[in-house]
Amino acid sequence: MIDSLAVAANDLRRFTRNRTSILISLIILPFFFTASLGAGQGGAGTHFSATADIRMAFIDNDYSIASGRLWQTLVSSPDFHRLVQGYTEQTAIASLGRGRIYAAIVVPKGFAADLANNNTARIMLYTDDSEPGVSDQIQAALKNDIQNFNPNLEVQPLRFNTSLFPVQIIQKGTVFAGFNVGLTIVLGIVQIFAGFYEIAGGMAREREEGTYARMLLSPISIGSILFGKTIFDLLLSTLRTFIVLGFAVFVYGAKPNTDLITLLSLSLLLALVTMGLGFVVSALKVGTRAVVILEFFLVLSLFAFSGLIIDRELLQGVSHTISILLPFSYGFDALKRTILLGTPVLSLTTDLQFMVGSALLFYGLSYVMLVRSRERLST
Amino acid sequence: MKELVRDTVAISVKELRQLKRDPVSLILTIMFPILLISIFIVISQAFSATSYNIPVVVADLDGTPASALLLDKLTSSPLIRVTQLVQTEDQAYNAVSSGQAFGAAIIPKGFGDDLIHGQAFVIVETDNSRITSSTIIIASMNRASQELLNEALLGESSLQLKASPVEIITRPVSGRPPSGDTILPGFLGMIAILGAFDDIVNAISRERERGTFPRLILSPISIFSIYSGKMFSTVLLTILRTALMLVIFRLQGLVIRGNILLIFLTTCLIAIFTLSVGLTLSSRVKGSSTLTILEIAMTFPLFTLAGTTNSPQTLASEGRAIAYSLPWTYGNEALRRVIYLGLGFDAIAGDLFILLLGSLVLMPIAIMLSKRTM
Numbered sequence: 001m002i003d004s005l006a007v008a009a010n011d012l013r014r015f016t017r018n019r020t021s022i023l024i025s026l027i028i029l030p031f032f033f034t035a036s037l038g039a040g041q042g043g044a045g046t047h048f049s050a051t052a053d054i055r056m057a058f059i060d061n062d063y064s065i066a067s068g069r070l071w072q073t074l075v076s077s078p079d080f081h082r083l084v085q086g087y088t089e090q091t092a093i094a095s096l097g098r099g100r101i102y103a104a105i106v107v108p109k110g111f112a113a114d115l116a117n118n119n120t121a122r123i124m125l126y127t128d129d130s131e132p133g134v135s136d137q138i139q140a141a142l143k144n145d146i147q148n149f150n151p152n153l154e155v156q157p158l159r160f161n162t163s164l165f166p167v168q169i170i171q172k173g174t175v176f177a178g179f180n181v182g183l184t185i186v187l188g189i190v191q192i193f194a195g196f197y198e199i200a201g202g203m204a205r206e207r208e209e210g211t212y213a214r215m216l217l218s219p220i221s222i223g224s225i226l227f228g229k230t231i232f233d234l235l236l237s238t239l240r241t242f243i244v245l246g247f248a249v250f251v252y253g254a255k256p257n258t259d260l261i262t263l264l265s266l267s268l269l270l271a272l273v274t275m276g277l278g279f280v281v282s283a284l285k286v287g288t289r290a291v292v293i294l295e296f297f298l299v300l301s302l303f304a305f306s307g308l309i310i311d312r313e314l315l316q317g318v319s320h321t322i323s324i325l326l327p328f329s330y331g332f333d334a335l336k337r338t339i340l341l342g343t344p345v346l347s348l349t350t351d352l353q354f355m356v357g358s359a360l361l362f363y364g365l366s367y368v369m370l371v372r373s374r375e376r377l378s379t
Numbered sequence: 380m381k382e383l384v385r386d387t388v389a390i391s392v393k394e395l396r397q398l399k400r401d402p403v404s405l406i407l408t409i410m411f412p413i414l415l416i417s418i419f420i421v422i423s424q425a426f427s428a429t430s431y432n433i434p435v436v437v438a439d440l441d442g443t444p445a446s447a448l449l450l451d452k453l454t455s456s457p458l459i460r461v462t463q464l465v466q467t468e469d470q471a472y473n474a475v476s477s478g479q480a481f482g483a484a485i486i487p488k489g490f491g492d493d494l495i496h497g498q499a500f501v502i503v504e505t506d507n508s509r510i511t512s513s514t515i516i517i518a519s520m521n522r523a524s525q526e527l528l529n530e531a532l533l534g535e536s537s538l539q540l541k542a543s544p545v546e547i548i549t550r551p552v553s554g555r556p557p558s559g560d561t562i563l564p565g566f567l568g569m570i571a572i573l574g575a576f577d578d579i580v581n582a583i584s585r586e587r588e589r590g591t592f593p594r595l596i597l598s599p600i601s602i603f604s605i606y607s608g609k610m611f612s613t614v615l616l617t618i619l620r621t622a623l624m625l626v627i628f629r630l631q632g633l634v635i636r637g638n639i640l641l642i643f644l645t646t647c648l649i650a651i652f653t654l655s656v657g658l659t660l661s662s663r664v665k666g667s668s669t670l671t672i673l674e675i676a677m678t679f680p681l682f683t684l685a686g687t688t689n690s691p692q693t694l695a696s697e698g699r700a701i702a703y704s705l706p707w708t709y710g711n712e713a714l715r716r717v718i719y720l721g722l723g724f725d726a727i728a729g730d731l732f733i734l735l736l737g738s739l740v741l742m743p744i745a746i747m748l749s750k751r752t753m
Contacts, residue, residue: 020669028676036680042695050693096552097720099712099729102692122548129551130719131690131712132562139549146547170502181510189679197672205668288668293407296675297414304418309688310425311511313433313481319421340508 003220007228011202012235021198025236029194030243033186034252041178043252049079051141054134056080056103057087057095064112070123073149074105079141096128103127103138176340183248183256184335185308187263189299190244191237191271192328196295198233199278204288216374222367230275237271238264257342266338266345269355270331276362283369306332327358383607386600390608394582395615404581411577412570412620416627419566426511430457433512434480437461438471443491448530449501452523453484459519472504481506482516553636553719563633564714565687567624567642568649572681572707574620575613575650576674579657582609584667602746610654617650618643636721642714645727648734649710655738658745686711706737 015021042048058074060067074080083105087095092104106124114121125142127135206212215225241264248254256263281294303309305323312323323329334351337343345352398405437453439446454461462480465471471483485502493499503520505513586592595605621643628635635642657674664670682688684702691702702708709730716722716730 020664020666024669024672024676028673032676032680036684036698036701038697039701040683040694040698042697048695053696053699054692093552097716097722098726102690125547125549127549127551128720129553130564130715131692132565132686132715133689133693135549135551137693139547142547170500176507181508193676201668201672289671292668292671292675293411295672299675299679300415300418303682304422307509309422311509313509314428314431314511314515315421315425316428319425336508341506 001224003224004228004231007220007225008231008235011229011232015232015236025194025198026239026243029190030240031247033190034183034244034247037182037186038179038248038252041182043177043179043254049141050133050137051079052081054102054138055082055084055100056105056138057092057101058083058085059087059089059092059104059106060085061089061109062107062111066112066115066121067107070107070111070146070149074142074145077141077145079145093126096126097130101128102131102134105142177254179248179252180254180256180340181336183244183254184332184339186248187241187244187267187339188270188328188332188335189302189308190240191267192274192302193295193299194240195233195237195271195274196278196281196298197291198236199229199275200281200286200291200294201288202229203279203282204286204291207285208288213377216370216377222370222374225370226279226363226367229279230272233275234268234271237268241267256339258338258345262338262345266331266334269352269359270328270335272359273327273331273355273362276359276366279366280362280369283366283373285373301326302328302332305329307336308332327354330354383601383604386604387608387611390600390605391611391615394609394612398581398612398616407577408574408616408620409623412574412623413627415570415573416566416624419563420627420631423562431512431515432460433458433482433515434462435459435482435484435516436463436465436471436474436480438465438468438483438485440468440488441486441490445491445494445499445527446486449486449490449523449527452526453519456519456523458515458522468502475504475506478506481509481512484520562688563628564718565685565711567621567628567646567718568685568707568711568714569678569682569687570620570624571617571646571649571710572653573674573678574617575653576657576671576678578609578613578616578650579654579661580667580671580674582613583658583661584664584670588667602750606658606742606746610651613650613654614647617647621646633718635718637717638723641717641724641727645710645713645717645731645734648731648738649707652706652710652734652738652741655741655745659741659748662745662748681705681707684708706734709733 015025058071060071071083071085075083084101087101087104089104089106092101092106095101096104104124104126106126108122108124111121111123123142123146125139127138129135203212206215216222220228245254245256245260245263249256277298281291286294301322305315305319305326306312306329307323312320312329315323330351334345334348334355337348337351338345398408435453437450439450450461450464453459459482463474465474465483468485471485474480475483482503482505485504487500487502490499490501501520501524503517505516507513583592586595596602625635625639625642657670660673661670664673683694684691684698685705685707686702691699691708694702713727713730713734716727720726
């Protein structure tokens, strides 16, 4: 135990002497990732319509009371704050894709007549689909706002009161703020990114500086070295968890659906799995540059296979297999279930089993590999 | 001028020769964009899949022909898989909260009668912590209800339904069917950014670590020629990476509508701007691995903030302000316009100008900072 504490104290001393490490580990990674999430999604308490500030053209070719009321319905909705008139159909279509407008809503001639004759009236929506997500968002917002449009009423009813669509879909289930969803990702990514770099990168640097062999050949046991480095990194991981959560809660108003102890335990468990992997990589005798490259692909594979961009259940074939084998997927799942749904952590048995099992496997493997390295060095 | 060109070419040749002699770096330069794009293709293919197996439970509390027809539409949907028919609303909710199903559809009592009066509704409970799945479940419910309506209007079913008063017909300006590959041009931009970052690490930081940088600076070559030579070699490597990416895009069936030369021009300008940022950073951060980590840490937020995975137009106001202050956003925008819309130079000239201006502003700062730290 004394040896482990000595290793941890040594690592901590080296860390505090290196300003760049402090900057990356405790400032850039937690602050930068959380702030960019807040900038992109708004705070957890803020609700914004993704289409509200998108410039769109409204072209009324019908010039009727009904089309005028449709314009009123759209501009008074929270989704179309930047709807402009003055374009013709041709000029609007020609402007799409050039950044001036991103969609054109065209009310064709005969719109009011169709409505009066109980026929289905049509609206044309031209969209700039080169902008990812814009077309789908505008289409969904327009559909939503038009669902309750009644051409015979000057004041339109509130949304979702009644529907003229044959089957109205009433959505239930808690809707989460984009920031809260993002927080589950940022917390995990920051721990994995920093933890891997600190362990695998730190050991690689020691090898390059020549202190690695000396450390292995010292009378300190391999277990004490692993344990000491783990204590050091758990300390940093705890600090990072507080920084990310503090920033998210006090600056962006995030309200995790679970207590701090659960969040800290899950965050540290994820950090432990990462540290275990870091020890395995460092036992492979790779250089700092290789660690950085591996780190990049590790984080990238998390985005692809851990359900961060697309739910992992929707992945097929090899991608699905990778997502099942990747222990970090279970960490992100546990973070989502606790932060968003408030599920008790002890009920997430599969996630916990996979994470604890992976951490034990990685630590066991790295222990065996480091013992062999020591034997080779001593002979 | 003649001297400047000669020195620039000499430095570029030196850079490329050094890369050729370092097999790890050479393999990385070629393999890195291929691996990267493969991961992105996996993501975009998952979004474009025509069928999913999302588990959903259904509670048909109505038991009429109309509800049976809706149930039939749901069970035949390629997007969802009806795993269980439950008897009560509570059983349906429990299936979702316990994680047995990702969604539950409840067809309420009186659904058939309400449908005839145009006032029917279906309750859908989704596990919204699974963001993509819940969206797909709602989409499949909408599709099933639309199919129900279409059949009734065409007289294929015995139901007498009232149609929606207003129908929206969407026409994407590119004329392409909706798919997940709209993110690919943005990722081409990201590959240009990451590649240029890697080049700057090779070009400056590793040269510093080997101890050859002071010798280079003390040689009778101007610092401007040194930097322009390193930039020229990055441009050559970016052209190689872009060509590789375009071949992969074509093999994936992506139709490139615009002028290929404009794509090369845009990726080269993205790389030059990135190089300017990298040179500025490298004057402060000395270690190659620290610089790379810093650059990677900077790159991930760019996926969202530089319009790679989603349009800056859909971001919150702060995010939008950041996005439009980053020249990379304009580069990604230009790539999308050329690749998807087939627009010409006039449509992207503004975007390219911002990239160029960003480089022209940053490059002298980088040179000045480098001189100070020598």
